[in-house]
Amino acid sequence: MPNLRHERVRELLKREIGEAIRREFNVSEVGLVTVNDVDVGGDLKSAVVFISILGNAEQQKRGLQVLDEHRIRIQNLVGRAVVLKFTPTLKFVIDDSIVRGNRVLKIIEELEQQTPPSEKH
Numbered sequence: 001m002p003n004l005r006h007e008r009v010r011e012l013l014k015r016e017i018g019e020a021i022r023r024e025f026n027v028s029e030v031g032l033v034t035v036n037d038v039d040v041g042g043d044l045k046s047a048v049v050f051i052s053i054l055g056n057a058e059q060q061k062r063g064l065q066v067l068d069e070h071r072i073r074i075q076n077l078v079g080r081a082v083v084l085k086f087t088p089t090l091k092f093v094i095d096d097s098i099v100r101g102n103r104v105l106k107i108i109e110e111l112e113q114q115t116p117p118s119e120k121h
Helices: 004-024 057-069 071-081 097-114
Strands: 032-040 046-054 089-094
Touching: 004 032, 004 046, 004 071, 046 057, 057 071, 057 089, 071 089
Parallel strands: 046 089
Antiparallel strands: 032 046
16 A cells, blocks of 8 residues: 555656646647656656557657657656655556546447346346
8 A cells, every 4th residue: 555655756746747748748749648647666766657648649659759768858857846865767658548448438338228128227
């Protein structure tokens, strides 16, 4: 169970990484990047940043590539904004949980439509 400090650091990193990305990158180049969550390591030296990129497949691919290329710059910006003993090493990962959730909801909706009215409660 994460302690309060980890939760606060996680939320702070999430906000600052999102701000750094918003300030540094043009939406037309990388798509609309949203930081969904940040998973911070127990020692606070590493963080996995779960992002979603709104745009076509090419923009998503390019967006992740640009973020990986500029990872150190983003870390430096976050390091200036968030005062920690160590600035976490960031790793960007596409978060597909929203897509998976929408797919599950669509399947449930289709099943409900196929169920005859007499069987519904």
